[in-house]
Amino acid sequence: MKINIYGVGRSGTKAVQLYLSYLLAKKYGTVKINYEPFLMRTRHLGDLTKEGMYLHKELPFFIHDDFSNKRLADFLIRMSEGDHITTKFIRACGRSTAINRIMKPDYTIIIVRDLYGVLQSIANETWNMETNWDKFLNEASEIYPNLNDYKVTSNKMILHAIYWYAMNKYMLEHTEVSNSTFILRYEEIKKLADIFKNILPTKNLAVDDPMFMGNNIHTNFPLTSINNKENPQLYTLPQNRILKYLYKLAKKEYIIKDDIGNVCEVSNEKPLVEKENKPKFIFEKYPLFEEFREEINELLIKSNA
16 A cells, blocks of 8 residues: 655644554554655655755656656656555645656545644744745746745745645645545544544554654654665666766766665554653734635635545
8 A cells, every 4th residue: 555645844744654654564564654755765864865855956846747757757666666655745745746646656645734833833943845945936926926026035934834825725726635535634634544444453543642743753663664774875886887977977967866765664662752842933813824824725625625
């Protein structure tokens, strides 16, 4: 069984991936976790993928299912090798239909969290949802002209609100709910137990159980990696040295193919994990944010989410 999960950052996708991965491992013995493959090689913090980051930089932010790119297709097909896999994307909401066409997941879960909840969550973080804001804003404003007035803003919260709006809007506009595709509001992710109750061992297990706290996806509880090998040094192979030289002559960057994902099993380890208490930011209603929320809420209603 293969499950793809989409949602912008701070939408609860880590907890959802950990929950579904645990259920798959419990039923089948092992599960492969692809954790944000446009940034991370594995689920372990700091283990980045040059190939995924290169693709993220080169690809458009918004692509539909008729988009064709051989390197992307190869990347996704390699990542899909295995029987039971969960793949989580927070950098690819505008690419979801194109990705699904290639990966052909059995199930797709889309999570949409309220804008203010996302902003409150990211206000404490030092990282941004995107680093190439100029490229993103140029592409987004071509599709949604109402964003043109904000192409030069440097306000972090407005940038993240625009990202939330454009990514969710494009994804919802290009997604059809079906027996295998589910759109859930963040507040409704407990419905996953009902969705998978006849497929996976969900009895007495809910996504809001403390062991599925999002950050646990980086630890050895409740899952542990059984193939936590270092990334192969492919540059040492003769053919890769030759290719690297030829690319250099052509003044192009040669990116090695990364071994994406971890195969995991249920862990017997039970460390004490303390939930980090961070200060909560209260955002007053802001006209632009209210406009964004209203549009996304209308799309969610249309999709019955």
